[in-house]
Structures are given as C-alpha cells and as structure tokens.
Amino acid sequence: MAKDLRTFLADVVKHDPGSLKRVTATVDRRFGVTAYGAWYDKRNEYPALLFADVAGSSLPCLTNLVATHDRMALALGVPVEVLTRSSLAGQGRAGHAPVEVTGAPVQDIVWRGADADLGRLPIPVHNELDGGPFLTAGVAIMRDPESGRLNAGIYRHHVYDGRRMGVWFFGSHDGGTIHRRYAARGEPTPVAIAVGHHPAFLMGAVSRVPGIGGEYEAAGAFLDEPVDVVRAVTSDLLVPARAEVVIEGHILPDERVEEGPFAEWPGHYVGGGSKPVIEVSAITMRRDAIFQDIQASGREHRLMGALPRIASIHEAVRQKVPGLRAVNIPLHARMHCYLSIRKEFDSDPTRAAFAAFNTEPENLRAVVVVDDDIDVYDEREVAWAIGTRFDAAEDLQVIPKWNGPGGLLPTNWSYDADGGRTPRRSSAVIVDATKPAPPVVFPQRARVPLDAVAAVDPAAVEDVTSL
Numbered sequence: 241m242a243k244d245l246r247t248f249l250a251d252v253v254k255h256d257p258g259s260l261k262r263v264t265a266t267v268d269r270r271f272g273v274t275a276y277g278a279w280y281d282k283r284n285e286y287p288a289l290l291f292a293d294v295a296g297s298s299l300p301c302l303t304n305l306v307a308t309h310d311r312m313a314l315a316l317g318v319p320v321e322v323l324t325r326s327s328l329a330g331q332g333r334a335g336h337a338p339v340e341v342t343g344a345p346v347q348d349i350v351w352r353g354a355d356a357d358l359g360r361l362p363i364p365v366h367n368e369l370d371g372g373p374f375l376t377a378g379v380a381i382m383r384d385p386e387s388g389r390l391n392a393g394i395y396r397h398h399v400y401d402g403r404r405m406g407v408w409f410f411g412s413h414d415g416g417t418i419h420r421r422y423a424a425r426g427e428p429t430p431v432a433i434a435v436g437h438h439p440a441f442l443m444g445a446v447s448r449v450p451g452i453g454g455e456y457e458a459a460g461a462f463l464d465e466p467v468d469v470v471r472a473v474t475s476d477l478l479v480p481a482r483a484e485v486v487i488e489g490h491i492l493p494d495e496r497v498e499e500g501p502f503a504e505w506p507g508h509y510v511g512g513g514s515k516p517v518i519e520v521s522a523i524t525m526r527r528d529a530i531f532q533d534i535q536a537s538g539r540e541h542r543l544m545g546a547l548p549r550i551a552s553i554h555e556a557v558r559q560k561v562p563g564l565r566a567v568n569i570p571l572h573a574r575m576h577c578y579l580s581i582r583k584e585f586d587s588d589p590t591r592a593a594f595a596a597f598n599t600e601p602e603n604l605r606a607v608v609v610v611d612d613d614i615d616v617y618d619e620r621e622v623a624w625a626i627g628t629r630f631d632a633a634e635d636l637q638v639i640p641k642w643n644g645p646g647g648l649l650p651t652n653w654s655y656d657a658d659g660g661r662t663p664r665r666s667s668a669v670i671v672d673a674t675k676p677a678p679p680v681v682f683p684q685r686a687r688v689p690l691d692a693v694a695a696v697d698p699a700a701v702e703d704v705t706s707l
C-alpha cells in the first residue's frame with residue numbers, strides 16, 4: 241500500500257508502542273496543543289500526540305510526529321544510528337518522479353468559496369507571544385514560471401483570518417525566488433499547501449535539493465516509492481494525492497502585511513515585518529482527515545531542520561576537504577556545527593569551516609573543527625577537544641558581519657531601550673580545535689589499551705553487600 245500519514249501511524253503503533261498518545265481532553269487551539277508538548281518536553285519525553293478534540297474544529301490535530309530520532313529513523317527506514325551518528329539519512333537512494341493519478345483521497349471533500357474557511361482547521365497558537373495561529377507543517381508546492389518545475393518547501397504561515405495568511409520565505413529559499421518571479425510579471429503565484437503526510441514526504445520537501453524543484457523526486461527517494469499526485473482543484477499544480485489536507489490559493493503579487501511575532505527554532509521571537517499574503521481559494525481533504533502540526537521552536541522543528549543541513553554540509557565540505565569524517569548540528573543549538581576531519585594540511589579546518597558557512601549562511605554562526613578521533617555526536621568529546629587542542633589567540637577566527645542582516649538569529653538585530661530594533665549583521669566564529677597537521681608531533685591521548693578493555697569479564701564483577 242502507498243505510504244502516507246496513516247500507514248506511518250500504523251507503523252509507529254506496531255514498532256514503537258507507546259510513542260503515539262491520544263489526548264482525549266478537549267483542548268483550546270490557543271496553547272492547548274503546545275501545552276501538552278511542553279509538559280512532556282519538561283520530562284525530556286517526546287511522544288507523538290494526537291488531539292482528538294480541538295475546540296471549534298471537527299478535525300483531530302497531530303503534533304510531535306517525528307520529534308525523536310527513533311520515529312524519524314522508522315519513517316526513513318534506516319537504523320537510528322544512521323541519524324544520530326552520520327549524515328547519511330536518505331542519501332544514495334534513487335529519486336522517483338511523481339506519478340499523476342485521478343480520484344485522489346485528498347479530494348474526497350472539497351470546500352470552496354465561503355466554505356473554504358481556515359478557521360475550521362485546528363491550527364494552533366503555539367507560544368505565548370505569537371501573533372496568532374500558525375500553520376507549521378504545511379508543504380507549499382509552487383511551479384517555477386521560468387522552468388515549469390515544481391518546487392516544495394515548508395514555510396511558516398501566519399493565519400490572519402478565514403481566507404488569508406502570510407508566508408515567510410527566508411533568504412535564498414526557492415519558494416521566495418518563485419514568488420518574486422511571478423510578482424515581477426504582476427501575476428499571482430499559484431500555491432498549494434499539503435498538510436499531513438508520511439514524514440519521509442516532509443523530509444523530501446525540506447531536503448536541500450540544489451536548484452529550483454526536485455523535492456517530489458527527493459520525497460520519492462526518502463519514501464522508496466513515487467509520490468502519487470493529483471491536479472489541484474483551482475490551479476494546475478500537482479498536489480500529493482494521499483495528503484490529509486490541501487489548502488489551495490495564490491500569493492498576491494503586490495500585497496504585504498505585517499507578520500509575526502512567532503517563536504522560531506532559535507527559541508526566540510524574532511522575524512516578523514511585512515510579508516507576502518496568500519488568498520485561499522479551496523480546501524480539500526480526505527474523509528476523517530487528520531490535521532498535522534509541528535510545535536514551533538520545539539524539538540521536532542529542530543530535528544527536521546538539522547538533518548537536511550547535516551547532509552548538505554557534509555556534501556559541500558567533502559568537496560573541499562576530502563578528509564572530512566563527520567558532521568553534527570546539535571539539536572539544542574542548531575546554529576552550531578561540529579566537523580571532524582582527518583587533517584592533512586593546517587589550512588584544512590578553515591577551508592572546511594568556510595564550506596560549511598557558505599552552505600548554510602542563514603543558520604550557522606559557529607563552526608568547531610576537531611580531529612577524527614573526536615566524536616562530534618558527543619558534546620563531552622567536543623568540549624574536551626576545545627579544552628586541550630584549541631588556543632584562542634591562535635585558533636579562533638572571527639568573521640565579522642557574516643550573518644544577517646535581520647532574520648531569525650536574535651544577534652542579527654540591535655535593540656534599543658524603547659523596545660525598537662534594527663537589523664544588523666553579526667559575526668561568525670571558527671573554533672579550530674584540531675592538533676597541528678603532520679609531521680608535527682602532538683601529545684598522545686590517554687587511554688587504556690582497547691584489547692585490555694575487550695578482555696574484561698563482567699561476570700567477574702559482583703555487588704559488595706558485606707565486607
């Protein structure tokens with residue numbers, strides 16, 4: 241059977257029992273959904289949460305679906321170590337072009353005109369100071385007017401009223417390029433936003449495909465099967481046939497509305513400003529549709545953002561420094577990046593760091609480079625490398641005015657006492673915590689010989705209960 245949100249939920253129940261929980265209490269869409277997520281977060285637990293009853297909506301709301309590496313690994317069909325210890329998630333698999341079908345489940349129910357009211361969907365207000373409800377798990381599909389290629393990405397949507405919402409395309413993302421191309425011709429940009437699908441579909445949509453388009457093919461690679469698509473009901477866009485909900489509309493060519501505030505992945509309320517506006521033309525859905533949400537600035541948001549960037553940085557740095565061994569972007573500080581390299585030349589760390597910065601210029605502000613004996617997935621190892629192999633006067637490079645101006649990083653703004661703020665550019669830093677390149681001899685790392693450790697007999701160890 242073709243993969244979709246429902247097949248994945250069944251997989252979770254079967255393979256990861258207890259990690260999908262149903263909330264039976266009626267919750268308010270204002271903080272009700274995120275309150276449960278925050279309650280679990282405080283306990284360092286991240287179950288997927290299915291809210292059966294969100295006040296004022298007939299649809300259930302699902303959140304935190306792939307907030308853990310275990311469920312993400314299940315979704316992508318890889319061992320969890322592939323996600324927690326490498327940058328290889330989804331890599332090396334063949335892409336599959338989408339296949340057009342007729343009679344799609346996602347068009348079982350069609351709301352048009354006044355019926356196409358966003359207020360009927362259980363779209364949550366996530367964090368305390370958010371400017372309103374935000375659609376956070378919507379995969380927006382648009383067609384590049386120049387090449388005709390379909391592009392997809394997740395972009396945040398501030399819901400203004402039943403028919404209109406904002407959209408924020410960051411920096412260099414293709415979504416913004418496509419919209420600007422239509423707007424330059426004075427034309428509206430057709431857009432269709434798919435909500436609720438197999439997480440492998442969503443990871444394909446947010447993978448860092450070079451050039452405009454290719455996300456449907458990438459989703460096919462992550463799913464190991466082509467995505468079934470169907471023609472939208474109010475445009476010629478192709479939308480995923482097995483999504484739960486599709487919101488169709490167009491981005492107005494020259495209207496902008498003040499958007500935000502909204503708590504983003506760095507864990508602050510930043511961004512906002514005037515943003516393009518989408519006018520909704522139809523909402524289609526499956527029977528018994530499940531609405532999907534991602535907890536803004538929560539763990540799922542950061543995991544879904546970190547994995548594609550680990551992959552794209554690995555690819556780019558490897559081209560410049562073949563000795564690259566591993567890349568990590570820690571979930572708790574997604575603006576940091578750790579690279580381990582087998583160092584050949586003293587210039588390797590700087591080259592590697594710049595390749596990483598240039599791959600993700602809108603996200604990274606610190607790159608730490610370590611040797612290949614350091615495990616970049618272990619914070620203790622990275623901290624120890626900085627403590628023992630890094631000399632600040634020699635090995636710290638500051639790149640002034642690298643990030644920004646403005647955007648999501650709080651340091652990319654300056655603030656005044658009246659509550660005002662101005663976009664600024666902030667610096668980035670390279671921490672070279674590597675030993676000198678060969679043939680220089682650096683002190684050896686202490687360790688008990690591995691063969692001695694292998695010879696340990698755990699059965700020879702017993703609890704001391706009396707002396």
Ligand SMILES: Cc1cc2nc3c(=O)[nH]c(=O)nc-3n(C[C@H](O)[C@H](O)[C@H](O)COP(=O)(O)O)c2cc1C
Nearest residue numbers: 393394395396408409410413414415446447544545
């Ligand atoms: C949960 C989540 C939320 C995101 N929100 C936004 C957003 O609001 N704006 C944006 O431009 N990118 C956002 N992204 C990143 C893009 O979806 C991603 O970088 C994608 O590759 C961009 O595709 P594009 O270059 O084809 O536009 C988000 C990613 C995730 C996982």
Ligand SMILES: [Mn+2]
Nearest residue numbers: 391414452453
């Ligand atoms: Mn793209």
